[in-house]
Structures are given as C-alpha cells and as structure tokens.
Amino acid sequence: MSDSSRTYDVIVLGAGPAGENLADRTRAAGLTSVIVENELLGGECSFWACEPSKALLRPVVARADALRVPGFRRTAEGPLDIPTVFAHRDKIAVNWTDDDQVDWLKSVSVDLVRGHGRLDGPRQVVVETREGDSVRLTARQVVGVATGTVTAFPDVPGLDSVRPWTNREATAASEVPDRLAIVGGGVVAVEMATVWQALGSQVTLLVRGNEVLNRMEPFAGKMVAASLEEAGVDVRFEVTVTEVARRDGPDSPVHITLSTGDSVTADEILIATGRAPHTADIGLETVGLTPGGWLEVDDTYRVKGIEDGWMYAVGDVNHRALMTHQGKYQARIAGAIIGARAQDEPLDTEKWGAHSSTADHTAVPQVVFTDPDVTCVGLTTARAEATGRQVDVVDFDLAHLAGSVQYAEGYRGKARMLLDPERGTVLGVTFVGPGVQELLYSATVAVTTEATVEQLWHAVPAFPTISEVWLRLLEAYRDRAE
Numbered sequence: 001m002s003d004s005s006r007t008y009d010v011i012v013l014g015a016g017p018a019g020e021n022l023a024d025r026t027r028a029a030g031l032t033s034v035i036v037e038n039e040l041l042g043g044e045c046s047f048w049a050c051e052p053s054k055a056l057l058r059p060v061v062a063r064a065d066a067l068r069v070p071g072f073r074r075t076a077e078g079p080l081d082i083p084t085v086f087a088h089r090d091k092i093a094v095n096w097t098d099d100d101q102v103d104w105l106k107s108v109s110v111d112l113v114r115g116h117g118r119l120d121g122p123r124q125v126v127v128e129t130r131e132g133d134s135v136r137l138t139a140r141q142v143v144g145v146a147t148g149t150v151t152a153f154p155d156v157p158g159l160d161s162v163r164p165w166t167n168r169e170a171t172a173a174s175e176v177p178d179r180l181a182i183v184g185g186g187v188v189a190v191e192m193a194t195v196w197q198a199l200g201s202q203v204t205l206l207v208r209g210n211e212v213l214n215r216m217e218p219f220a221g222k223m224v225a226a227s228l229e230e231a232g233v234d235v236r237f238e239v240t241v242t243e244v245a246r247r248d249g250p251d252s253p254v255h256i257t258l259s260t261g262d263s264v265t266a267d268e269i270l271i272a273t274g275r276a277p278h279t280a281d282i283g284l285e286t287v288g289l290t291p292g293g294w295l296e297v298d299d300t301y302r303v304k305g306i307e308d309g310w311m312y313a314v315g316d317v318n319h320r321a322l323m324t325h326q327g328k329y330q331a332r333i334a335g336a337i338i339g340a341r342a343q344d345e346p347l348d349t350e351k352w353g354a355h356s357s358t359a360d361h362t363a364v365p366q367v368v369f370t371d372p373d374v375t376c377v378g379l380t381t382a383r384a385e386a387t388g389r390q391v392d393v394v395d396f397d398l399a400h401l402a403g404s405v406q407y408a409e410g411y412r413g414k415a416r417m418l419l420d421p422e423r424g425t426v427l428g429v430t431f432v433g434p435g436v437q438e439l440l441y442s443a444t445v446a447v448t449t450e451a452t453v454e455q456l457w458h459a460v461p462a463f464p465t466i467s468e469v470w471l472r473l474l475e476a477y478r479d480r481a482e
C-alpha cells in the first residue's frame with residue numbers, strides 16, 4: 001500500500017459519457033485534466049444501459065417492421081436467433097471491456113486514475129485504487145462530478161432477498177427467464193418489456209399509474225401500451241407491489257403480492273422505477289453537502305452551495321435530463337465555461353450562447369426505442385398547461401402519409417406540434433410511429449433555431465418519406481387559421 005499525490009487543473013469524478021466529455025473539453029480548453037473511474041470507462045450507458053439495450057431492441061423492432069412489409073412478411077415470421085442476438089449485444093458492449101476508451105483517453109491527453117474517488121475538502125479528491133493504494137488529487141481550478149445514477153429501489157418488503165434485476169441484469173443477461181415481472185412504467189420498463197417478451201419471456205408489466213411514459217404526450221403511452229399488449233405482454237395498470245418473496249427457497253420463483261390483492265409469479269423481477277444519484281459515498285459531507293442527494297447546478301453547471309464555485313456537476317447526477325446526449329451537451333458547455341473562467345474571459349450566457357445551457361430548459365430530445373418509436377423534443381401539452389404557457393396544438397395522423405404507407409402496411413402513428421401563437425415558432429414536437437426516430441433531429445433543429453411556420457414552408461420534405469409529416473402539420477395549422 002502506498003500514497004501519492006498529484007495536481008491538475010481539473011479533476012473529473014466518473015468516466016461515463018458526461019465525465020469523458022468534460023475531461024476532453026477542459027483539456028481542449030488548454031487545461032490539464034484527470035479522470036477518476038471505479039468501473040469501466042464509458043459508464044452505465046456503454047455497458048448496462050443505452051448501448052446493450054439498443055443492441056437487444058434492434059432485432060426485435062426490425063423483425064416487427066419486416067412483418068408489416070408485404071412480400072417480406074413470410075420470411076420474417078421465423079423466430080429470432082437468440083444466441084446471435086446476445087452475441088451481437090456482447091459485441092456492442094465490447095464484452096464489458098474498456099480498452100478502446102482507454103486508448104481514446106490517451107489520444108486526447110487526459111490522465112486516468114482507476115479507483116473509487118471521494119472528495120476530501122475543497123478541490124481535493126482521494127482515490128482508493130483497486131490495489132489498495134491511495135492517490136490524493138488536488139485541483140487548481142475545478143472538480144467536475146459526473147458520477148451518474150444507480151437504480152432507485154422502491155421500499156417493498158422482501159425486495160432485498162429476491163435478487164431483483166436492475167438495468168444491469170436486464171441489459172446483460174444471456175438467459176431468458178420464462179416469466180419476467182417488470183415494475184415501473186417509464187422508459188426502461190417499456191423498452192425492456194419490448195425486448196424480453198420478444199426473446200421469449202412472458203412479461204408482466206406492473207404500472208403504478210394509469211399510463212406508461214407519463215411524462216410524454218398521452219397518446220404516446222397509449223400506443224406503446226397497446227402494442228406491448230398485442231405482443232403478449234400482460235400490462236396491469238394501477239397496481240402497487242406490496243411484498244415479494246421467493247417462498248420455496250432462493251432459487252424458487254418470485255411471488256409478487258399486489259395492492260389489488262392479486263398476485264403474480266415470475267422467475268425474475270426487474271425494478272425499473274427510476275434512478276437515484278450516485279453520490280452516497282463521494283465525500284459530499286466534506287464540502288458541506290448532503291450525501292446521497294442530487295447535485296443542483298446553476299446555469300453554468302456550478303454546484304449550488306459551494307463557496308468559490310470550484311465544483312461542477314454534469315450528466316445524470318445534476319438531475320436535469322437523464323440522457324446520454326444531454327449529459328454530453330452539458331459537458332461540452334461546462335468545458336467551455338471552465339476554460340473561459342480559467343482564462344478570465346467573459347462568458348456568453350445569452351440564450352443559445354456558447355456558455356448557456358438553453359437546451360436543457362427548452363429542447364431536450366428523447367427517443368424511446370420501442371415498437372412504435374416514441375420521439376419528442378421541447379414542450380408537451382401537459383407541461384404547457386402546468387406552466388400556464390399559451391400554445392397552439394396541431395395533430396396529424398401519420399397513417400395518412402404516402403411515406404408511411406410505403407414504410408409499412410397498416411402503419412399506425414401520430415404527430416403533435418406545439419407552436420407559440422404570437423411568434424409562430426415551434427416549441428415542441430412528438431412523433432410516434434415505426435421508423436420515426438430519425439425525424440427527431442429535424443424537430444430539434446426547428447425548436448433550437450426557433451424556426452417560424454413561414455420558414456418551415458421552405459423546408460421541403462422529400463416524397464414519399466415520413467418527413468412529409470412536417471408539410472401536413474403546416475397545412476393543418478394553415479387550414480385551421482383560414
């Protein structure tokens with residue numbers, strides 16, 4: 001066991017997508033940066049979340065799509081080649097190794113210290129390495145916290161004793177349980193229900209409320225729930241799990257008691273009830289913050305309540321938008337801010353300025369990779385109502401497009417656009433339907449550039465693509481006004 005100490009301009013705690021980008025961008029701004037990682041470089045996203053889950057979803061959704069294409073249906077009717085699906089997933093997760101990421105880190109001249117990092121007073125981080133050594137890191141400028149999240153477990157008697165699946169088992173397992181119960185109705189729950197039902201499990205989805213995807217437009221959740229039911233998922237609404245037990249020994253099935261008095265028996269139970277900040281054991285108490293909490297930041301990603309503003313937080317841990325692309329956006333902006341502050345340069349914090357986090361507030365894009373896809377960016381009608389914001393709402397049924405008729409027989413999909421009634425600018429868009437995920441960027445550009453309806457009339461979508469939904473939305477808006 002040995003102790004050592006080093007000094008850098010910037011210390012980044014956690015090498016998920018947000019931390020990696022923060023280290024890279026601060027280095028690019030001329031600062032010296034070190035990153036501390038306890039598991040694998042790439043974080044939850046690369047190994048137990050986005051990447052493996054999408055690798056599992058892709059064959060499932062491709063097959064569902066193929067089954068809707070005349071002339072191809074019979075070919076697609078065969079079963080999924082499950083060992084190959086798992087092998088493909090393993091390849092996408094690089095067999096849970098991070099050598100490529102280590103090479104990348106070297107290529108951008110960021111140092112790496114592997115081990116568990118804890119704050120130890122202002123600008124100090126002590127890393128306990130796997131070899132039992134202790135490395136003290138001192139930051140001349142900034143400590144950036146990007147430690148992400150872990151599964152938030154509901155308080156259910158017996159849960160500790162049944163080895164519940166989290167996102168880790170749900171994305172990395174290579175055996176298909178005969179029966180899988182999923183608790184939750186958010187994105188993880190519906191994506192994983194889509195995967196495991198198609199891989200051969202009988203999935204029961206236990207939803208506390210009366211809809212899934214309850215932060216999105218209501219039609220999105222309705223369409224996804226209907227499609228899950230068609231695929232054979234047993235979707236139960238307004239149920240709470242009151243107790244779980246493997247009654248006949250540790251390898252026996254899980255008996256799940258519900259608030260309705262009913263019960264469900266499953267081989268595994270997946271907890272998909274949200275995320276908790278990964279901050280319980282990072283030394284927050286040594287800098288006057290409460291361990292286990294989210295790190296609230298200002299609009300320059302400085303953690304609130306820290307004297308001298310030496311601490312930043314990006315990615316999931318600041319609780320702004322729990323998605324990889326948004327964490328990376330935050331890291332790019334925070335990196336530029338930290339660089340500018342280190343050089344005493346003025347910040348451009350105007351709306352959409354180089355040092356502003358405007359997109360966090362107005363234009364967070366998301367794709368839910370189910371069948372159908374759900375994509376949305378910006379404002380929803382519920383959010384507009386909650387904040388008292390006046391909006392014009394335009395809906396369109398995607399089944400009526402030449403592009404969707406070409407895409408699939410019996411295409412089902414919906415679009416909604418929210419407009420500022422005064423300025424005629426796009427404030428929010430939701431598309432639900434097979435193959436709409438690649439449309440999301442067009443909607444994001446419309447929201448972030450504050451495109452007006454007049455301008456959008458000149459953005460001509462190709463015929464016959466699903467992008468013609470933009471034209472139909474504009475026509476519906478025009479016809480309403482006339």
Ligand SMILES: Cc1cc2nc3c(=O)[nH]c(=O)nc-3n(C[C@H](O)[C@H](O)[C@H](O)COP(=O)(O)OP(=O)(O)OC[C@H]3O[C@@H](n4cnc5c(N)ncnc54)[C@H](O)[C@@H]3O)c2cc1C
Pocket residue numbers: 013014015016017018019036037038039040041042043044045046048049050051053054115116117118146147148149167171188278281282314315316317321322323324325326327
């Ligand atoms: C099943 C699932 C699917 C998802 N799919 C998508 C998707 O398709 N698209 C999308 O945009 N988002 C998706 N997400 C969300 C996405 O995974 C997160 O938003 C993203 O991983 C957050 O990145 P991050 O860098 O903030 O944190 P993380 O990826 O959680 O990385 C944090 C890193 O910090 C390390 N760390 C923590 N504490 C310490 C410490 N004390 N010392 C050293 N290292 C430490 C951890 O080991 C980890 O590597 C999904 C999430 C789940 C659960």
Ligand SMILES: NC(=O)c1ccc[n+]([C@@H]2O[C@H](COP(=O)([O-])OP(=O)(O)OC[C@H]3O[C@@H](n4cnc5c(N)ncnc54)[C@H](O)[C@@H]3O)[C@@H](O)[C@H]2O)c1
Pocket residue numbers: 154155183184185186187188189191207208209213214240241272273274275321322323366367368369
């Ligand atoms: N494709 C993507 O972009 C993608 C995919 C997966 C996850 N993610 C992100 O990861 C994060 C985590 O996803 P998630 O689905 O775990 O969380 P979530 O917050 O999206 O959904 C949690 C769900 O669990 C329910 N819930 C909460 N507590 C409960 C309890 N005690 N009992 C029963 N139900 C309960 C909530 O009502 C909600 O339906 C999200 O922010 C999501 O955006 C993104």
